[in-house]
Amino acid sequence: MFDFIHITDLHILPPGRTNYGLDPTERLRMAVESIAERHGPESTAPAEFVIVTGDLTHHGQPEAFAQLRDILEGLPMPFHLMLGNHDDRDNFRAVFPDQGFDENGFVQQAIETDAGLFLLLDTKAPGSHAGELCEKRLGWLAARLAESQGPAFLFLHHPPMAVGITRMDRIQMAHAAELAAVLAPHKGRIRHMFHGHLHRPLAGSWMGIPFSSIRGTSHQVALDLSERETVPGSHEPPAYALIRVTDDAVIVHAHDFLDQTGTFDL
Numbered sequence: 001m002f003d004f005i006h007i008t009d010l011h012i013l014p015p016g017r018t019n020y021g022l023d024p025t026e027r028l029r030m031a032v033e034s035i036a037e038r039h040g041p042e043s044t045a046p047a048e049f050v051i052v053t054g055d056l057t058h059h060g061q062p063e064a065f066a067q068l069r070d071i072l073e074g075l076p077m078p079f080h081l082m083l084g085n086h087d088d089r090d091n092f093r094a095v096f097p098d099q100g101f102d103e104n105g106f107v108q109q110a111i112e113t114d115a116g117l118f119l120l121l122d123t124k125a126p127g128s129h130a131g132e133l134c135e136k137r138l139g140w141l142a143a144r145l146a147e148s149q150g151p152a153f154l155f156l157h158h159p160p161m162a163v164g165i166t167r168m169d170r171i172q173m174a175h176a177a178e179l180a181a182v183l184a185p186h187k188g189r190i191r192h193m194f195h196g197h198l199h200r201p202l203a204g205s206w207m208g209i210p211f212s213s214i215r216g217t218s219h220q221v222a223l224d225l226s227e228r229e230t231v232p233g234s235h236e237p238p239a240y241a242l243i244r245v246t247d248d249a250v251i252v253h254a255h256d257f258l259d260q261t262g263t264f265d266l
């Protein structure tokens, strides 16, 4: 059994700034408190680490990354950060020089775990909200898969498939076919793909690979499958996910960390 936490779309701003009426910093602080209490080393379900699938910040400013670093220091377990379309690679590296980078400077890393190989990809395309995986990044992925055996788990900010939310589908990951080609020889080994970007709880399969995502820790995207030309925002509750990997299953538990309704003996 291997437990870890997936959080996404934090959209952190410099101190004192709000986003669509919400304080993303305060919300992340509450998520960190909840994770520390429920999944810290002394808890009943300790998590090995936290993986954050991008949109760490809203505008990518150095002050926002510094704010993020201060909040994440409250986590009692390691954390691995990834970039989204709202982030800035250079500003990220200046504040988090010890995070994982590949030989080309992309925020990509392979983490060996007791559950298998975790492959964290960088789909950031400078100047665009859509995602990309260039030949260098895909080459890195192909090499990591070729040199390894056993189960692998993929993480990327932009999903490689359309989901029916018009404006978000226009900014999905642009190189789905190229990614599929790299994964094809290894398909039986890819146990799950985790993404962000959509600010929604979502699960399904793409090219036979199971995937999931969850709501952001800040604002959300509404379920609106019309031809609407803007991103449909919403203030549905924020969440993080506790992922439990066992020999025969990958379980995704979403947790609405602001929920105050309490529990009772049913």
Ligand SMILES: [Fe+2]
Binding pocket: 009, 011, 054, 055, 084, 086, 197, 198, 199, 216
């Ligand atoms: Fe986002």
